[in-house]
Amino acid sequence: MATKVSHGDDAATGSRRTPFLVELYRSALGKKYLMAISGIVFMGYVLAHMLGNLKLYQGPEEFNKYAEFLREGLLTPILPESGMLNLLRLVLLVSLVVHVVAAVQLTRMNKQARPESYRSKRDYVAADFASRTMIWTGTIVLLFVAYHLADLTWGWVNPAEAGATVYDKVVASFSVPAVAAFYLVANLALGVHLYHGVWSLFQSLGINNRRFNHWRRALAVGFTVVVVGGNLSFPIAVQVGLIS
Template sequence: MATKVTGVTEGSPPNPAGGKTRRPFLVDLYRSAVGKKYVMAITGIVWLGYIFAHMVGNLKVYLGAEDFNHYAEFLRSGLLVPIVPEEFALWGMRALLIVTLFFHILAAYQLTVMNRNARPERYQARREYVAADFAARTMRWTGVIVLLFILYHLADFTWGWVNPAEAGATPYEKLVASFQVPAVAAFYIIANLALGVHIYHGGWSLFQSMGWNNRKFNHWRRAFAIGFAVVVIGGNVSFPLAVQFGLVS
């Protein structure tokens, strides 16, 4: 988030009747700023893992159409088969991604509202705003760009609504057809740069949110946040560029 929240913990109000009607611990925790930050960090970690694995998997595009399509098919129906039925893992992963994305956005929104309410004095807000670095200040906007990107990306590759390839095209053909359109390639590159800024700040602040913020490890945190963002975004940006320059066709 753009600004710091100083640990606001509410807890269940005391019960006047003295009975045992406290809210469950997790609900109580989520109502506090600290709990929402945990939720942001944990759901962020799930997505960081997915984004990393997704980029590594997509590198198969450099091995050629057959390898890439085989891999895409394996992800769709073959993952964890025969331990689980076909497509079971796919739907499990989709459910996890949807639920974690929902709570990531909800907690971000609620933290912003809590922040605003906790700082009624305007000059104080401005001071913190200036102190925050570029990535931190832009979290909301990079987040919105990434969300719009995900929706476009699904319409492009998963649902095929906006993909220029013919019906029944393979994942490889869809990828090439999409990235051959300069505007689409440019959009993917811009959106992935926004994602890079977002996961750089996210990768840095998740340690803080989880309470893993011993000063001695700060340079490792910074190295992790930068290294992770550069590797993932470097890989992702390379795909539309490779198609535009004719290296993948």
């Protein structure tokens, strides 16, 4: 095809050295690839986070031991203390930046693609609540993550006394009804986000096989129920006094 025979020029100008993912990211379609990949990173994270926190039910000792293990037990002494934890944090941070920046850029692109919206009321057939609110459920989760870090990672807004154990900090935080309520709302938003995102990432990554396609929705629902169900149980358990 005449339009794309200029590969020789590309090589001469050195575009070959541009990392593949950067080159892919330049297109909207490539941005979706990176959103899907970073989304998978978050899926792994929220699942591990939920499973780890189930130790809350085993009591303070087990839970605090788990928290210490994350700092000291992961691949030490091969890596320095908190080394692996910080590496994982870096992966999460990079994923977060990619996911959020791509989302903002794509949303802007989509607004420009329909500068004048329909004047009559739309009657959606397939576009569900979850898929149409990704940017908002994502924003709620992002705000929650900021609060959650300030509360339990950095301890800036945590109600427990200084020097409290991780377990005590969690219980102190979830004992405040407003915090528990925020936690519930944020996790429901996360659930709505996952319900569409986990299904959607298969499309974005071009993973499509008519024999297995019906499993994509089942996986999205199952994953969402497990992660959000587990997460919702923690503040509820504290509020009803199951954990104290």
